[in-house]
Amino acid sequence: MAQEKSIEVKVGILILVSLGILAAFVLIMGGLSFEKTYTVYVDFDNPGGMQSGAPVRIAGVKVGKVSDLAFMGGKIDPKTNRRTLVRAKLAIEQRVRESIHEDADFYVTTQGVLGEQFLAIEPGSPLKPVLPDNSVVKGIDPPRLDLFLAKAYELLDTTITGIRNNRELISDIATNTAGLLKNLNGVLSDNKERINRTVANLESLTAEANTLTVHARTQYVDNPKIARTIDNVDKISTDLRKDSEPMLKDAREALANLNRASKVVGGEEEQAKLKKALEDVAQLAARANATAADAQAIVTHIKKGNGTVGALVMDEAIYDDVQEMVRDLKHNPWKFLWRE
Secondary structure (H helix, E strand, C coil): CHHHHHHHHHHHHHHHHHHHHHHHHHHHHHCCCCCCEEEEEEEECCCCCCCCCCEEEECCEEEEEEEEEEEEEEEEECCCCEEEEEEEEEEEEHHHHHHCECCCEEEEEECCCCCCEEEEEECCCCCCCECCCCEEEECECCCCHHHHHHHHHHHHHHHHHHHHHCHHHHHHHHHHHHHHHHHHHHHHHHCHHHHHHHHHHHHHHHHHHHHHHHHHHHHHCCCHHHHHHHHHHHHHHHHHHHHHHHHHHHHHHHHHHHHHHHHHCCCHHHHHHHHHHHHHHHHHHHHHHHHHHHHHHHHHHHHCCCHHHHHHHHCHHHHHHHHHHHHHHHHCHHHHCCCC
């Protein structure tokens, strides 16, 4: 009897140990953790193949799991004011809470090429505040390889269909293009020497144009004689205008004084004489103004190189010829009286 009880006890202990080993195995394989967690919600347009229970990792270390995936129906969420299709609920361990900041990135990736999908977190900048509990953030969708392959297949199928339906047209285009290139090659080959000469002539013409520009600037723009002449003419016209303005002012004052005197002193005869004197003064002022305007017009005419004086001032060749003629007359004054 005692032996039978001993066997039953041993069998019971074996069963209990087996159950304990099985529970530990389930806990280890299920990734059960007794760490305290806090919640973060991540919105996706398409989280790919990520499923509820997928691990959450930071730098490859598991720090939580995806506790729930909810389909939001694509409605506008009043909390975030954006359209949401899928919302993932993350249970993240409290021990890493201080490492996850408001600018953290949440994205879906895989372990290797064919490994399981998990949600990875890039913690963000330490200068930003810590992400609070129950925050709702926007996640980064995984690359849609299936969508890319579907669109690439559709594009390839459309391209093949178009080529198949337009074989003759494509063949004609290829033939015509080949003929055009062949004719163009022949034209270039037959006119190779002419093209080379044209290019050489263009280079020579460019060099001559540059030289002409340099000479023209040296002779007619940067020539100190022309600059001195123009400065002298400007100075004379400025002085003339300065002198005419005080004269006009004095004439106006004299005219005003005469007007006042004519109203008070003298009879009709004296007033007639004063009136005539005022008219003479007015004519004198008008003539002074006309003289100043004519002088300014003459200066402008000379600056433009118009007329004999303008040509003499602005044209260096004429100036040199006149100077040479005066020098010759100084040395040979008899030429005034004698002509061959």
